[in-house]
Amino acid sequence: MSEITDLGVAAIRDGVAAGTFSAVEVAEAFNANVAAAQGALNAFIVATPDHAIEAAKAVDAKRAAGETLGAMAGVPIGMKDLFATTGVQTTAASHILEGFVPQYESTVSQKLWDAGAGLLGKLNLDQFAMGSSNESSHFGSVVSPWRRPGSNAPLTAGGSSGGSSAAIAARLAPAATGTDTGGSIRQPAAYTGTTGIKPTYGRCSRWGVVAYASSLDQAGAMGRDVTDCAIMLESMAGFDPKDATSLELPVPNWTAALVGDLKGKKVGIPKEYRVEGMPAEIEAIWEQGIAWLKDAGAEVVEVSLPHTQYALATYYIIAPAEASSNLARYDGVRYGLRDLPDGAGLQDMYAATRADGFGPEVKRRILIGTYVLSAGFYDAYYTKAQKVRALISQDFAKAFEQVDVLLTPTAPSAAFALGESNEDPIAMYLNDVFTVPASLAGLPAMSVPAGLDAQGLPLGLQIIGRPLDEQGVLNAGLAIEGRAGFTAKPGKWW
Amino acid sequence: MSTYRIQGATGDWEVVIGLEIHAQVTSNSKLFSGSATAFGAEPNTQVSLIDAAMPGMLPVPNRECIRQAVRTGMAIDAQINKWSRFDRKNYFYADLPQGYQISQLYHPLVGEGSITIEADEKAGIPEDKVIGIERIHVEQDAGKLMHDQHPTMSYVDLNRSGVALMEIVSRPDMRSPAEAGAYVSKLRTILRYVGSCDGNMDQGSMRCDVNVSVRKPGDEFGTRTETKNVNSVRFVMQTIEHEANRQVDVLEGGGKIVQETRLFDPNTGTTRSMRSKEDAHDYRYFPDPDLLPLELDDAFLEDCRASLPELPDAKRARYVGELGLSAYNAAVLTADVDTARWFEVLLGKAAAAQGKQPADVAKQAANWLISEFFGALNKLGKALDTSPVSQGQAAELLALVGKGTISGSIAKQVLEIMLETGDDAGAIVEREGLKQESDTGAIEAKVDEILAANGDKVAQYKDGKVALFGFFVGQTMKAMQGKANPQVVNEILKAKLG
Numbered sequence: 006m007s008e009i010t011d012l013g014v015a016a017i018r019d020g021v022a023a024g025t026f027s028a029v030e031v032a033e034a035f036n037a038n039v040a041a042a043q044g045a046l047n048a049f050i051v052a053t054p055d056h057a058i059e060a061a062k063a064v065d066a067k068r069a070a071g072e073t074l075g076a077m078a079g080v081p082i083g084m085k086d087l088f089a090t091t092g093v094q095t096t097a098a099s100h101i102l103e104g105f106v107p108q109y110e111s112t113v114s115q116k117l118w119d120a121g122a123g124l125l126g127k128l129n130l131d132q133f134a135m136g137s138s139n140e141s142s143h144f145g146s147v148v149s150p151w152r153r154p155g156s157n158a159p160l161t162a163g164g165s166s167g168g169s170s171a172a173i174a175a176r177l178a179p180a181a182t183g184t185d186t187g188g189s190i191r192q193p194a195a196y197t198g199t200t201g202i203k204p205t206y207g208r209c210s211r212w213g214v215v216a217y218a219s220s221l222d223q224a225g226a227m228g229r230d231v232t233d234c235a236i237m238l239e240s241m242a243g244f245d246p247k248d249a250t251s252l253e254l255p256v257p258n259w260t261a262a263l264v265g266d267l268k269g270k271k272v273g274i275p276k277e278y279r280v281e282g283m284p285a286e287i288e289a290i291w292e293q294g295i296a297w298l299k300d301a302g303a304e305v306v307e308v309s310l311p312h313t314q315y316a317l318a319t320y321y322i323i324a325p326a327e328a329s330s331n332l333a334r335y336d337g338v339r340y341g342l343r344d345l346p347d348g349a350g351l352q353d354m355y356a357a358t359r360a361d362g363f364g365p366e367v368k369r370r371i372l373i374g375t376y377v378l379s380a381g382f383y384d385a386y387y388t389k390a391q392k393v394r395a396l397i398s399q400d401f402a403k404a405f406e407q408v409d410v411l412l413t414p415t416a417p418s419a420a421f422a423l424g425e426s427n428e429d430p431i432a433m434y435l436n437d438v439f440t441v442p443a444s445l446a447g448l449p450a451m452s453v454p455a456g457l458d459a460q461g462l463p464l465g466l467q468i469i470g471r472p473l474d475e476q477g478v479l480n481a482g483l484a485i486e487g488r489a490g491f492t493a494k495p496g497k498w499w
Numbered sequence: 500m501s502t503y504r505i506q507g508a509t510g511d512w513e514v515v516i517g518l519e520i521h522a523q524v525t526s527n528s529k530l531f532s533g534s535a536t537a538f539g540a541e542p543n544t545q546v547s548l549i550d551a552a553m554p555g556m557l558p559v560p561n562r563e564c565i566r567q568a569v570r571t572g573m574a575i576d577a578q579i580n581k582w583s584r585f586d587r588k589n590y591f592y593a594d595l596p597q598g599y600q601i602s603q604l605y606h607p608l609v610g611e612g613s614i615t616i617e618a619d620e621k622a623g624i625p626e627d628k629v630i631g632i633e634r635i636h637v638e639q640d641a642g643k644l645m646h647d648q649h650p651t652m653s654y655v656d657l658n659r660s661g662v663a664l665m666e667i668v669s670r671p672d673m674r675s676p677a678e679a680g681a682y683v684s685k686l687r688t689i690l691r692y693v694g695s696c697d698g699n700m701d702q703g704s705m706r707c708d709v710n711v712s713v714r715k716p717g718d719e720f721g722t723r724t725e726t727k728n729v730n731s732v733r734f735v736m737q738t739i740e741h742e743a744n745r746q747v748d749v750l751e752g753g754g755k756i757v758q759e760t761r762l763f764d765p766n767t768g769t770t771r772s773m774r775s776k777e778d779a780h781d782y783r784y785f786p787d788p789d790l791l792p793l794e795l796d797d798a799f800l801e802d803c804r805a806s807l808p809e810l811p812d813a814k815r816a817r818y819v820g821e822l823g824l825s826a827y828n829a830a831v832l833t834a835d836v837d838t839a840r841w842f843e844v845l846l847g848k849a850a851a852a853q854g855k856q857p858a859d860v861a862k863q864a865a866n867w868l869i870s871e872f873f874g875a876l877n878k879l880g881k882a883l884d885t886s887p888v889s890q891g892q893a894a895e896l897l898a899l900v901g902k903g904t905i906s907g908s909i910a911k912q913v914l915e916i917m918l919e920t921g922d923d924a925g926a927i928v929e930r931e932g933l934k935q936e937s938d939t940g941a942i943e944a945k946v947d948e949i950l951a952a953n954g955d956k957v958a959q960y961k962d963g964k965v966a967l968f969g970f971f972v973g974q975t976m977k978a979m980q981g982k983a984n985p986q987v988v989n990e991i992l993k994a995k996l997g
Contacts, residue, residue, distance in 0.1 A: 089553075102554065107554070109548055109553070212555065213556075214555050246559065249559045327788050329589075333598020334596060334597050336598060338596070339551055351653075375783065378783035379783055
């Protein structure tokens with residue numbers, strides 16, 4: 006038998022249920038990996054080994070008592086530090102929330118605990134989920150377990166869910182939650198050879214998740230493979246009366262209906278995604294993906310999403326606009342950081358607290374958002390962006406009259422080195438070029454590992470589906486997964 | 500047309516007034532959270548995670564608050580928008596935990612409507628006047644800062660944070676302090692009828708932002724100022740008076756009116772500048788992405804409409820048309836929903852007690868309520884809701900008068916005893932021997948005695964001094980200790996005096 010920490014969600018759950026190993030053994034194994042990797046990878050902001058053990062004990066006791074076990078029973082997971090967890094510090098990787106310990110549990114995390122999962126710790130991320138490299142975290146960058154051959158240069162694990170992707174790739178956790186606003190699950194998954202799905206907007210409750218951009222934020226599952234993601238997402242999703250944007254729909258049994266046979270399905274290849282200057286390797290992996298899907302029985306056709314070129318600009322108006330308002334509550338009055346210089350009045354306290362509490366990328370987005378909403382600019386920026394957003398959604402709707410899913414690369418490159426892109430924010434924003442359109446349209450989308458580039462770094466392919474058709478996305482993902490046979494994992498150097 | 504004018508050195512000025520009224524929605528819980536809304540609770544005891552804007556908290560609209568706002572819109576004959584939306588109004592203040600207020604700028608729940616203020620000659624309102632209402636939108640209230648709890652710090656009470664308000668925005672249709680006062684009173688009456696706001700201005704349940712400008716009659720609108728948070732009808736009228744006169748002084752002194760926000764000082768009855776337009780916040784309104792557009796279906800609207808009570812204008816018309824009350828009495832009885840309710844219960848019981856239709860006893864009940872009972876209660880410092888006399892007891896008293904058992908003047912005495920003791924009218928009349936004498940024989944005997952004793956006056960009467968009739972009535976009543984049926988006394992006297 007391979008090591009427990011090489012196992013994924015399904016294998017651990019089934020092993021615990023069968024008595025192959027106990028849930029406590031699993032938790033101990035992952036706890037050890039978390040502790041051993043922390044200095045090198047910085048994937049966690051807070052480790053919670055006791056929580057993991059306690060949840061595991063509860064599962065073992067349930068099993069001993071012959072009780073029915075949940076879908077995630079005995080599976081310890083990492084929780085992106087954007088989800089509020091009762092009694093465990095929740096920071097959004099920011100200084101302004103450093104030391105903030107919620108008295109409440111996010112709906113998504115509660116559902117996972119109810120399904121029998123345990124908490125290994127709170128995972129690092131870009132501050133307030135704003136970033137594509139994890140370099141904006143107040144608690145230091147996550148370092149990818151992947152390296153270029155012959156180089157010790159630390160690479161990015163992607164962002165914003167970079168702690169999640171790194172932890173899964175380095176076998177610190179079999180699975181983790183992520184959140185995706187413009188690609189924050191899919192891009193880190195692609196950079197680390199892991200799998201991640203963002204469901205349709207409204208599938209997972211946003212209650213208790215620190216907000217970045219409310220109309221885009223969506224929680225999702227990250228794991229080793231498609232099946233694990235399906236299992237986990239089933240446990241996370243569902244209507245929540247506490248979130249007015251939550252969809253009042255039953256959660257389908259995606260796992261049971263998983264099938265990699267795409268006979269009768271049509272796959273669209275959006276021609277506008279063939280961007281200028283796309284690396285040949287990305288082009289090649291995309292072609293490879295097309296071949297795999299054909300092999301799985303799908304018909305592949307070219308489609309057009311004519312407004313794609315405006316997606317990034319649209320996103321970088323809408324998301325900062327919402328963020329500038331969402332982050333106004335961090336003011337030093339009720340919780341979190343308060344900087345109160347001698348003799349300071351209210352305005353001084355706001356200024357000092359927010360200047361000290363937010364990092365540069367967060368400030369940049371608050372400024373952009375404040376600007377685009379301000380009198381005289383609102384129509385030119387925000388109103389216009391909303392119109393373009395509607396056009397982008399229409400593009401997808403039209404394409405989906407023709408095809409069942411879309412196939413694109415997840416990111417325009419493999420993982421870059423830390424420090425390589427952070428000088429130029431615009432270059433950093435370009436990482437999201439393939440993931441942002443689906444976010445703007447609220448569509449389900451996932452990234453699956455497809456192969457390695459010439460330097461041995463993972464590349465991912467993205468599948469985008471119709472609203473509510475997570476099943477179609479998962480099935481196409483499974484078809485690629487089965488044919489890609491991606492088994493590469495980073496050599497352990499930490 | 501209002502004739503109210505400010506007499507300036509350069510001639511007459513007309514004042515133009517628009518009011519924005521914030522009315523707290525009557526509801527057990529807040530607009531977007533389940534927290535309670537009771538007035539006067541200990542600080543920070545009615546605050547949920549949402550009201551305190553903890554990280555990751557989300558608003559969910561409270562159906563009851565929306566329902567109340569829709570019912571209010573229907574009560575002012577307004578357009579109800581089946582599709583509306585919430586917007587965020589962004590600004591920083593310590594009493595605003597989210598850093599934004601959830602309000603409705605672009606697509607309010609309620610559109611154009613109107614209310615009618617009644618003619619009041621004495622107040623300078625010569626005829627009924629329709630005041631346009633531009634919109635009603637719903638929004639969150641803010642918390643409250645307490646500056647008197649600590650020498651250097653301010654404390655924040657979030658009990659009010661997130662409570663639902665209706666902002667009712669009038670057209671600039673009012674032209675005098677009296678019209679504005681009548682509008683606020685009428686609106687308050689309607690809100691209390693509908694039950695969507697308790698209208699308690701002293702507790703802050705209703706607050707007015709008063710927009711005032713002046714112009715020479717016939718000119719374009721002048722620049723307006725807005726005086727915030729005025730919290731009584733009298734203060735609204737004072738604000739307008741002061742502000743209009745101040746503006747006239749400024750303009751006639753060669754100055755210009757600055758568009759600004761002002762504050763009313765109840766101690767001096769004057770207003771002072773709070774901030775000018777240049778310092779005004781840029782609120783960066785945008786649709787709240789945490790909330791979907793509010794879409795109302797026909798069943799919901801039908802339910803709202805069906806739950807509306809009879810409204811003051813309709814009730815007043817019915818009191819005049821069906822019950823035969825005077826316009827004045829009808830206006831008095833319908834001005835407050837509690838009075839109207841009390842009257843209607845009394846009316847039902849009074850009719851039953853006398854075996855008559857309500858319309859046949861309505862005048863009697865209305866007159867008694869307005870000219871006897873209100874005054875008597877007032878003397879005791881009580882109101883209808885704390886009245887020691889119930890409608891059933893009052894109905895019994897009215898029936899005793901109606902059947903001729905006691906006279907109107909005896910009824911006054913009986914009422915006084917009822918208010919003192921809480922006893923029933925019948926028992927008091929019995930106990931005190933106040934029953935009216937209608938026995939013709941007994942009265943006739945007394946009349947004969949009196950006529951005999953006053954032969955000179957009888958002669959004068961017969962010579963044409965008919966005013967002496969009252970003297971004979973008085974003497975007879977006195978001899979009967981006030982208990983004689985006055986009608987019988989009249990008849991006998993008339994017959995005997997020829």
